[in-house]
Amino acid sequence: MAHAHTTTHVEKPKSWAGGTSPFGISYGKMMMWFFLISDAFTFSGLLTAYGFMRHKFTDVWPVAGDVFTHFPFYDGHIELAYVGLMTFILIMSSVTMVLAVEAGHRMNKNGVILWMALTIVGGFMFVGSQAWEWYHFIHGTEHGAYITKDNSVFHIVDAHGHMVKELKDGIGIKPANVHLVKGYEEHLIKGADAEKLIGESRWIQGANLQENEYGHSLFGDFFFFITGFHGFHVFSGVVINIIIFVNVLQGLYDKRGHYEMVEKVGLYWHFVDLVWVFVFTFFYLL
């Protein structure tokens, strides 16, 4: 193997030999990623806790389709449409954000201004939608529910499988753990038993941190905390976007020679969209 020493030495750039970053990325962007990882751990912890409790109380957990049925300017019940619209708004604002980043890579100031402005509008629309959703969740439905002293929630159901307020309008009462799917009728409590149960219960409407008309109180707690925490992220994202937007307008990044700040705030904004993808699945779809 002596000839091995005689071959010419080829200079190959070494990633870890110093002088350059092995990650090929600027400090600020790397730190934004590390912050997002830690934030992702927080949301993962919250959603896992939600899954744990939902699994534990699976027979008293409400179905999202029974809870979120409202749509602006529409009186009837329509499941999933509103939250689908919210998801669309957030995905749309994610696209406008990434187009702002792309315009920044071409040093196109007007492009960055246009797309960032649209992103901020999308962010406000989303925060507003969430406020509307919270309003309806807290306000509750017309029929409400009955809650016993040991915190079991019951609904009164009529012959068409709709929930009603008064026992005289309905055919029986259904525990919140029984969902309005095929064969729910055999779980209904009827006649004197129903009247006795209603007599021992309290009528409640809407939701707060102690109780809600939809089912287990933890459902409301997790809803308020996780969507609230996410909404707060969206709100901070809008505020940071506005700050960066003002800097863009003033030509700061044009002078600096790169639009990396837009890219960094873009990373945060996409992360907010990413979290919503998971919240949408675990809260509304499953």
Added chain:
Amino acid sequence: MERDDIFEYSLHTHHTEEEGVGKRKKLWGVFWLLLVVTIVEVGLGLKFSRVPEMKSILFYTFIGLTIVKAAYIVLTFMHLGEESKFFKYIVLVPYIMFILYLVFISIAEANYNFYMDELFGWATRK
């Protein structure tokens, strides 16, 4: 004074107008994909969420589609796909390892919870 011994990574991501056309096309493609997947999810939810036999199929379908959407957002919108190999690993590997553990431990603990419930008849079912 300008220093020339520091590598300016911030300028590394610049591209020309011609390259931008292709990149924008790709971004809009991902947008349509995310939109279609979301519409499919909403459609499946509306059609099958009240069919008890579909419950477990829907569960895995929704989680699978969510991971597809998450991957497209992280790799394309957040440009992680274009970063260096080392950086991709340092972001994804610790996170995925931690999440797998978190999911494992919560399922294990949830089962333990049911076991304790059965054993002692805890008043935890309300």
